[in-house]
Amino acid sequence: xxxxxxxxxxxxxxxxxxxxxxxxxxxxxxxxxxxxxxxxxxxxxxxxxxxxxxxxxxxxxxxxxxxxxxxxxxxxxxxxxxxxxxxxxxxxxxxxxxxxxxxxxxxxxxxxxxxxxxxxxxxxxxxxxxxxxxxxxxxxxxxxxxxxxxxxxxxxxxxxxxxxxxxxxxxxxxxxxxxxxxxxxxxxxxxxxxxxxxxxxxxxxxxxxxxxxxxxxxxxxxxxxxxxxxxxxxxxxxxxxxxxxxxxxxxxxxxxxxxxxxxxxxxxxxxxxxxxxxxxxxxxxxxxx
Numbered sequence: 538x539x540x541x542x543x544x545x546x547x548x549x550x551x552x553x554x555x556x557x558x559x560x561x562x563x564x565x566x567x568x569x570x571x572x573x574x575x576x577x578x579x580x581x582x583x584x585x586x587x588x589x590x591x592x593x594x595x596x597x598x599x600x601x602x603x604x605x606x607x608x609x610x611x612x613x614x615x616x617x618x619x620x621x622x623x624x625x626x627x628x629x630x631x632x633x634x635x636x637x638x639x640x641x642x643x644x645x646x647x648x649x650x651x652x653x654x655x656x657x658x659x660x661x662x663x664x665x666x667x668x669x670x671x672x673x674x675x676x677x678x679x680x681x682x683x684x685x686x687x688x689x690x691x692x693x694x695x696x697x698x699x700x701x702x703x704x705x706x707x708x709x710x711x712x713x714x715x716x717x718x719x720x721x722x723x724x725x726x727x728x729x730x731x732x733x734x735x736x737x738x739x740x741x742x743x744x745x746x747x748x749x750x751x752x753x754x755x756x757x758x759x760x761x762x763x764x765x766x767x768x769x770x771x772x773x774x775x776x777x778x779x780x781x782x783x784x785x786x787x788x789x790x791x792x793x794x795x796x797x798x799x800x801x802x803x804x805x806x807x808x809x810x811x812x813x814x815x816x817x818x819x820x821x822x823x824x825x826x
Contacts, residue, residue, distance in 0.1 A: 545593035566714035568729025569722040571739035577722040612686030622666035651679040671702030762805040779821040
């Protein structure tokens with residue numbers, strides 16, 4: 538089982554939304570990390586066949602993204618998941634199953650199985666308009682699994698969820714990744730840090746890093762610093778360096794954690810890097826939308 542992207546590019550006029558992206562994904566969970574506007578959604582829409590690449594190849598095993606058999610292997614949860622508010626969760630899944638061509642008896646069996654899997658069985662007859670954001674997202678996951686996809690693509694699946702729902706969602710995704718390729722995009726570092734075996738870092742339409750959490754963190758070894766300073770000196774550093782954390786100490790001074798290529802001040806001491814530090818280091822000049 539393998540998803541291959543070979544020099545995939547998407548261009549709108551003079552703007553490169555995705556620039557010659559190549560990767561090979563096998564069974565497991567992959568996290569596509571980057572700020573809003575990095576090109577994550579464009580890339581995923583090409584991987585789902587919603588957008589055609591300007592150039593390059595996308596294929597699952599030997600099947601090209603444009604082929605009908607590719608869609609049979611695909612499950613997709615877009616960033617803006619559409620639903621019918623007056624439908625119950627069960628009716629919605631049965632409707633989606635009909636659109637996907639599942640026989641009626643199998644559709645009902647599969648719908649109940651998935652409602653159990655995403656912890657919505659007790660809410661099966663409840664109207665979707667009464668659901669919380671987390672319940673809607675779990676229903677979105679259920680509809681994406683109706684056809685038992687071997688490739689599951691999730692665009693910002695935890696956006697807007699509270700911490701408890703986010704943990705529940707991450708645990709669900711982790712289980713799904715044992716049987717298929719799962720790719721999820723996010724700008725929330727903790728979502729990929731805890732469940733993705735491989736992290737793909739995307740900036741300005743390009744894939745700038747790919748590797749395990751530890752491999753990605755090693756790219757900024759010796760660039761994370763901590764120092765305790767008076768307010769005035771701390772304010773000066775905040776104007777010149779990306780600050781990861783700022784905390785008022787009991788002494789009245791400020792504890793700063795920041796990223797910098799060189800030692801920012803004599804008082805600074807190196808600190809162990811985290812994935813959040815990596816994010817801030819690489820995206821400090823990217824304006825969030």
